[in-house]
Amino acid sequence: MTAAADPSIKAATTSPLAPRNAVTIVLLAVLALIPLYATLSGNSFALTLFTRVLILAIGAVSLNLIMGYGGMVSFGHAAYLGIGGYAVGILAKEGIGSGFIQWPVAVAVSALYALVVGALSLRTRGVYFLMITLAFAQMIYYVAIGLDRYGGDDGLTIYNRSQFGGAIDLNNKTLFYYVCLALLLGSIYLVARIVNSRFGLVIQGARTNERRMRAIGFPTFRYKLVCFVIAGAMCGLAGALLANLTNFISPALMHWTRSGDLIVMVALGGLGTLFGPLIGAVAFLLLEEGLSRVTEYPNLILGPVLLLVAIYAHGGIEGLLAGRRDG
């Protein structure tokens, strides 16, 4: 099977009707039609739920860039959701409501944080990297708790969504949904461009064999750092969107289990695949939502499902669809 795996992947990527492509296409079509369904059925909850799915999918896509393609397992990715969210919340509270300022600030601060964290933690690898990113995320978490002016532990309500001078009104739920969808597709496209570029090949080479990449003459540290910063900036944007969706920010946004959720989404969908994180985010959040409707104890089922995926389905849902048995 392992020997035959390579041709089958090739076949899957070329044939538009291969199961994994079919699922991706159907999923995108469904996502594009959600607002229509919500309007027709009057089910505005579905719209909110799926907006949330799209936003967290952006976070998962960004995590996948460093974790799936770069082999940097970060356990602190929710920090960017928090930083992006707090950038919007703090600016809104201080009277700056324009999205043209809020969103770039969210992205820039996230990138800056990623630069500092990456510069320090990329010196370590493996489990030490996982833990040091977690430690930095915990620091940011406690900083947010200490921000008394912005609600501290209780969080902060945002009274107005980011304003784009009449061009885009985020209070229009359908429009907001499509903004998120467009940004998600944009981020997937960006990741696709990155991983297929020379830069992306260096990143993937460093994942497979960093020593060899260095021997060829690539300063892998710098490449990985830039990759880490790009992912951080993308997730910061997701944080800004999330704050706009919920109109509320609190330190819980970056509790370490949130970072765990993001890892679960990526691993569930398929590590190192373009649409895997999106599939994972949809599967995880819908499973969570669906289970909590049928039972009072959803995690009693969700937990073992994750365990089974970890044990049996290496490569996540994408891997299953492509018929892969190995990573």
Add this chain to the structure above:
Amino acid sequence: MLYFIEQCLNGVQLGMLLFLLAAGLTLVFGIMDLVNLAHGSLYMLGAYFAATFAVLTGSFVLAVILAVAASLVAGTVLEVVAIRRLYERSHLDQVLGTFGLLLFFNELVRLVWGPAGMSLALPIQMLAAVQIVPGFYYPAYRLVIILVALAVAGSLYFVVMRTRLGMLIRAGASNREMVGALGINIKVLYTLVFGLGAALAGFAGVMQAPILTVQIGMGENILILAFVVIIIGGVGSIRGAFVAAIVVGLIDTLGRAFLPDMLHRVLSTNAAATLGPALSSMSIYILMAAILVFRPEGLFPAASR
């Protein structure tokens, strides 16, 4: 000055507790190369077991013994059913799988014991304060925790460094195949190590139960602290875990006790009130980041494999 000594003792007590948790975590991490996010769940289970057995038996000591035994059983079953299938997987799969277990155990506890927390009452002798130096009293129970944990640390060190079982454990850590080839049943050995770690985690939960409320999710934040301890100490090193646990316990406790006051002297009241608690919560993470930057494998890296 007395206040300082008291806070130091509190710090050592927290450190001892962290050591009990971290010892199991670092053994499992160092020997089976397993990242176990569900370790905190075993700590939580230990506390719930103790609270339940205390109600059933009416005896604190009996409850402690039964709860540790129950944690050992729970850990062993968990290893056989699920954990052993994760050893050969990547760290990422292990994070995914044990994260699932963590969700599962939190929910299971909610199902069995209900969403409200429980409490475990101390026997009357433990409530007294002991006079350590003239004029300085310290709660007897906290002192008991320190002494018992020290005893556990000592016997653990003895078992790992001086017995045949410990020799096998260390051998299994350095070369799994070789130990297996020499006729040792490595599967049973791993189950034993995991069970031991679970019993230690359960014991930590039991000891902490009378001080804190027994509640869902109590294992999560302390799990992160335990991870910080083993990373600072160096993965797989019991000695490192011991030193790091005391350092982390002291810094965390002393930071919370004195940092706000110290900031007060240099900053305005407002700034100090905001910055103090945040900075003291962050202190151990700053320590960990600093140590990892200068010593990427922790203070006491286990012998290279």
